[in-house]
C-alpha cells in the first residue's frame with residue numbers, strides 16, 4: 001500500500017531473490033553490529049495537547065544510519081529485525097535510550113513502539129520494569145505502543161502482561177487504529193489507555209465526508225471507553241481544528257513537528273517555551 005511504499009528510503013526488495021537473501025543476511029549482521037556499538041539513534045516526535053499549544057508527549061522512533069547506504073527506514077529494518085530475531089535486543093536498546101533521554105524532558109510522556117515479538121517475550125514485563133528502575137524513571141512517564149498484530153496469539157497472556165504494566169502505571173496505546181481488520185473486538189477485550197488513530201484517516205478527511213464521519217465516530221467510541229485519543233499524521237492546521245473540536249486529546253504530525261534528534265527536540269521545546277512566554281507578556285501588556 002501507499003503507506004509502505006512512500007515511507008521506505010531504502011528497500012530490501014529491489015534485487016533478485018538470490019541477492020535479496022544475501023542482502024538480508026548482510027544487513028542483519030550490520031544491524032546486529034549497530035545495536036552492539038550503540039550506533040542506532042532515536043528520534044522524538046512531539047505530541048501537543050488539543051489546543052496545540054503545549055507539547056505533552058513524544059513518540060520515540062528508531063533510526064539507523066548505515067555507514068554506506070545512509071538513512072534506512074524503520075519500515076525496512078524493523079521487519080528485518082523481526083525476521084532475524086534481533087527485535088528483542090533492538091527494542092531493548094530503544095527502550096533504554098528513551099528512558100535515559102526522558103530525564104531531559106521531565107514534563108513529557110514518552111511513548112515507545114513495541115513489536116509483538118517483544119510483547120510476547122516471557123520476561124517482557126520484568127524487562128520493562130527493570131529498565132524503568134535502572135534509569136529511575138517513574139512508570140507513569142512511559143507509554144507503550146502496540147499494533148493489533150500483537151493479538152495474533154494467546155490473549156490471556158497478553159491481557160495479563162497489559163494489566164501488570166498498567167498496575168504499575170505504564171500506559172498502553174493501540175497504534176494505527178483502524179488500519180487492520182478486527183480492531184473493534186480488541187477494544188472490547190483489552191483495556192487500552194490510549195487510542196492512536198491511523199494517519200490514513202487524517203489524510204483522507206480532506207477529500208471525503210465519509211472519512212470525517214468515521215473520524216468523529218472513532219473519537220466518540222474511544223471517549224466512551226475512557227481512552228485518550230491521539231491523532232497522528234497531522235499535516236495541516238485545519239486538521240487540528242477539526243480534531244480538537246471533536247474531542248481528540250493529543251496531536252502528532254509533520255504540521256507540529258517532524259521527529260527530532262534529542263538535541264533538536266531540546267531546542268524545539270525551548271523555542272516554544274520562549275514564544276509562549278512572549279505571548280503571555282504581550283497579553284498582559286494589553287490588559
Ligand code: C2E
Nearest residue numbers: 061062074075078094113114115233234235253254255259
Ligand atoms: P508508527 O509507530 O505509526 O509511527 C509513526 C510514523 O509516521 C513515523 O514513521 C513518523 O515519522 C510518521 N509520521 C509522523 N507524522 C507524520 C505526518 O504528518 N505525515 C506522514 N506522512 N508521516 C508522519 P517512521 O519513523 O518511519 O516509522 C515507521 C514505523 O516503523 C512506525 O510507525 C513503527 O511501526 C515502526 N517503528 C519505528 N520505530 C520503532 C521502534 O523503535 N520499535 C518498533 N517495534 N517499531 C518501530
Ligand code: MG
Nearest residue numbers: 059113145175
Ligand atoms: Mg507508533
Ligand code: MG
Nearest residue numbers: 175176196232
Ligand atoms: Mg502509528
Ligand code: MG
Nearest residue numbers: 041261262263
Ligand atoms: Mg544523540
